[in-house]
Amino acid sequence: MIKIGLIIDKYHLEKKVKEFLQYLKTVAEVSIYLEESLLLDFSRLNFNENIFFVKGKGELILNLVKLIENETSIPVINSSKAIRLCFDRFLNSVLLKKIGIEVPDFSVNPVGVSPPFNDYIIKNVIDQKNYTFTPKIQSKNGHLQISDERALNEVIGGKQNYQFFYYQRFIKSKWEYKVYSIGENFYFYKQLPVLINPDKIKSREEINPILELKEIVIKIKEILDLKITSVDFLKSKNGKFYVSDVNSTPNFNYIKNGPKIVGNFLIEQAKR
Amino acid sequence: MNNYYQNKGFSVKVYTQKNLSINDTLVENDFFILKTKKLQFLYAGYFLESKGIPVIPNTNISFKCKNRIEASFLLKNLSFNVPQILLGSYEALQKNLDKLSFPLISKPIMGSGSRGVKLINSFHDIKRDFNKIFYLEKFITGIHYLVYFINDRICVGEKIPLVNEHNSVKVIETPSDIRDIIFKWKKAYNLLFGHLDIVRETSSNKLYIVDPGSFPEFSNWKCEDEPISMICDLIIERYKNIKKNTKIQG
Numbered sequence: 162m163i164k165i166g167l168i169i170d171k172y173h174l175e176k177k178v179k180e181f182l183q184y185l186k187t188v189a190e191v192s193i194y195l196e197e198s199l200l201l202d203f204s205r206l207n208f209n210e211n212i213f214f215v216k217g218k219g220e221l222i223l224n225l226v227k228l229i230e231n232e233t234s235i236p237v238i239n240s241s242k243a244i245r246l247c248f249d250r251f252l253n254s255v256l257l258k259k260i261g262i263e264v265p266d267f268s269v270n271p272v273g274v275s276p277p278f279n280d281y282i283i284k285n286v287i288d289q290k291n292y293t294f295t296p297k298i299q300s301k302n303g304h305l306q307i308s309d310e311r312a313l314n315e316v317i318g319g320k321q322n323y324q325f326f327y328y329q330r331f332i333k334s335k336w337e338y339k340v341y342s343i344g345e346n347f348y349f350y351k352q353l354p355v356l357i358n359p360d361k362i363k364s365r366e367e368i369n370p371i372l373e374l375k376e377i378v379i380k381i382k383e384i385l386d387l388k389i390t391s392v393d394f395l396k397s398k399n400g401k402f403y404v405s406d407v408n409s410t411p412n413f414n415y416i417k418n419g420p421k422i423v424g425n426f427l428i429e430q431a432k433r
Numbered sequence: 434m435n436n437y438y439q440n441k442g443f444s445v446k447v448y449t450q451k452n453l454s455i456n457d458t459l460v461e462n463d464f465f466i467l468k469t470k471k472l473q474f475l476y477a478g479y480f481l482e483s484k485g486i487p488v489i490p491n492t493n494i495s496f497k498c499k500n501r502i503e504a505s506f507l508l509k510n511l512s513f514n515v516p517q518i519l520l521g522s523y524e525a526l527q528k529n530l531d532k533l534s535f536p537l538i539s540k541p542i543m544g545s546g547s548r549g550v551k552l553i554n555s556f557h558d559i560k561r562d563f564n565k566i567f568y569l570e571k572f573i574t575g576i577h578y579l580v581y582f583i584n585d586r587i588c589v590g591e592k593i594p595l596v597n598e599h600n601s602v603k604v605i606e607t608p609s610d611i612r613d614i615i616f617k618w619k620k621a622y623n624l625l626f627g628h629l630d631i632v633r634e635t636s637s638n639k640l641y642i643v644d645p646g647s648f649p650e651f652s653n654w655k656c657e658d659e660p661i662s663m664i665c666d667l668i669i670e671r672y673k674n675i676k677k678n679t680k681i682q683g
Contacts, residue, residue: 267456
């Protein structure tokens with residue numbers, strides 16, 4: 162039987178993988194590496210898994226993945242490169258822009274220095290924790306200025322000791338488009354943007370595949386080394402799609418048979 | 434460095450945390466020197482490199498020297514000895530007390546030098562924090578060396594354990610095994626200068642690398658030759674080589 166190591170945090174274990182684990186245990190031997198209770202000793206490695214699957218992006222998870230990659234040849238989905246580049250908004254924007262993928266204009270500015278565009282969102286630059294977007298919306302001289310509470314907390318009174326904000330130009334979009342990809346499979350949805358309806362799932366609907374978005378996601382997966390992902394897009398007034406978020410630990414429960422599709426994908430990858 | 438370059442006729446702009454904005458307005462210099470490894474500056478480095486502007490030392494090596502886990506991989510990949518590393522939550526450490534062999538050293542994962550470094554003699558020295566992942570290293574008992582290198586020059590000082598780079602050191606002749614480590618390190622990652630904190634373990638006489646640095650202050654460079662001019666000249670030479678190679682490739 163294939164041995165699968167699940168590297169996960171408490172939040173994901175309790176809330177996101179019940180069905181997935183139920184299925185996985187019928188087709189594979191599963192060992193769980195829980196971020197909160199694992200003591201990682203870099204000098205004592207003893208892995209006998211055929212593949213690892215990562216649900217989480219915390220510091221210990223990221224470093225366990227790096228360790229497995231550095232010391233063994235066991236495949237890990239997703240890789241440490243993918244995890245880091247997805248939670249670091251600045252780095253993924255730089256990389257995507259470099260290969261010609263449209264991302265909203267962005268700027269890192271010291272506290273007190275305005276960005277070079279008027280309508281913006283201040284986002285948390287490192288999106289590594291499991292908490293949700295809490296927007297503060299202001300209108301100044303007809304311009305929309307939104308800030309994510311997490312971003313403000315990181316700079317003002319947070320532990321991170323950043324002295325800067327990460328600004329992203331605000332793209333007005335009627336819908337937010339979401340493309341999930343598990344291996345070679347793609348699933349397309351649209352929903353109202355969180356700023357309009359915080360309960361995004363309520364407005365989510367499956368849509369027909371959009372070839373343009375599929376091609377962008379393929380490129381993103383390649384450059385960020387992703388095997389499983391979800392990518393969010395906004396569509397501007399002139400019809401251009403902008404990548405607004407890339408996720409290395411998507412919630413595949415929203416896809417019909419998602420847990421089974423992911424499980425089968427892992428088995429297939431382990432057999433390679 | 435600023436004075437040295439200006440005296441040589443270069444135009445220098447200094448960016449600090451207060452005036453460093455990272456967007457297309459930054460792309461106005463021929464090259465950048467990355468002197469600090471704070472996140473804001475690493476971002477500037479990655480951004481500039483994505484635009485084809487040289488950054489010296491390169492951003493990735495600066496990031497990897499700053500991230501203690503990445504640094505340990507860089508060192509281990511060259512077969513150097515590194516101290517045992519433990520990583521875990523407060524809860525995990527508490528549950529695995531039998532696996533902890535004190536004294537340990539607690540360090541920030543992202544950091545260099547002695548900032549945030551604390552000697553842990555027992556579990557009670559670990560701050561009760563349930564939101565943190567602790568990085569702990571085995572404390573190596575032995576002689577601690579601060580080893581600087583600039584090009585082929587090496588300057589070694591014996592130092593007191595767990596103090597910062599600026600504390601006084603006793604300059605010694607470079608031991609041959611330390612020289613070998615420095616040359617291997619420098620060559621493998623194409624470094625112009627830097628430093629390694631090395632400990633010679635008393636019980637085994639083995640050398641352990643406990644901290645690498647991509648751009649130290651050189652405040653304890655007590656050897657002959659003046660470090661600033663050597664460093665500045667090396668940076669200019671590296672920039673010229675990068676430009677030459679870019680032209681050839683182009």
